[in-house]
Amino acid sequence: MSRVSQADERWRRKPQYVAEECYSYYRGKKTRAIRFNIVGPHQEEDAERILKGLVCSNCMEPFPAKPGPDTLQLFIDANIFYPQPNWHDLVRRSRCPLCGDEVSYEYANLLFEGTLPTPNWED
Numbered sequence: 001m002s003r004v005s006q007a008d009e010r011w012r013r014k015p016q017y018v019a020e021e022c023y024s025y026y027r028g029k030k031t032r033a034i035r036f037n038i039v040g041p042h043q044e045e046d047a048e049r050i051l052k053g054l055v056c057s058n059c060m061e062p063f064p065a066k067p068g069p070d071t072l073q074l075f076i077d078a079n080i081f082y083p084q085p086n087w088h089d090l091v092r093r094s095r096c097p098l099c100g101d102e103v104s105y106e107y108a109n110l111l112f113e114g115t116l117p118t119p120n121w122e123d
């Protein structure tokens with residue numbers, strides 16, 4: 001594999017993270033959540049990828065592009081195996097083809113609120 005094609009395949013790298021179990025109380029009810037702390041040498045780049053919708057903020061699956069009707073072809077071309085039979089549909093609806101969770105700037109922003117500076121959405 002040449003250097004150029006390796007560079008092109010960089011999006012396939014999974015973020016390194018530590019999952020942390022969190023509990024919070026809302027109106028007297030205890031809720032449980034998993035929080036991902038991005039770690040490792042690519043920490044900043046990986047956090048940026050999540051905020052750009054290039055990595056699922058729920059299951060940390062990397063994408064060739066932000067899921068949407070306009071990028072479905074890139075997912076097909078990337079030749080990745082997703083177990084869900086309806087994954088084309090998930091990508092078209094801007095959802096993660098692996099876990100089905102919503103991939104949106106607003107959602108990623110909400111998850112990272114308080115831990116990262118507010119990103120500047122321009123694209």
Ligand SMILES: [Zn+2]
Pocket residue numbers: 056057058059060061096097098099100101
């Ligand atoms: Zn996912």
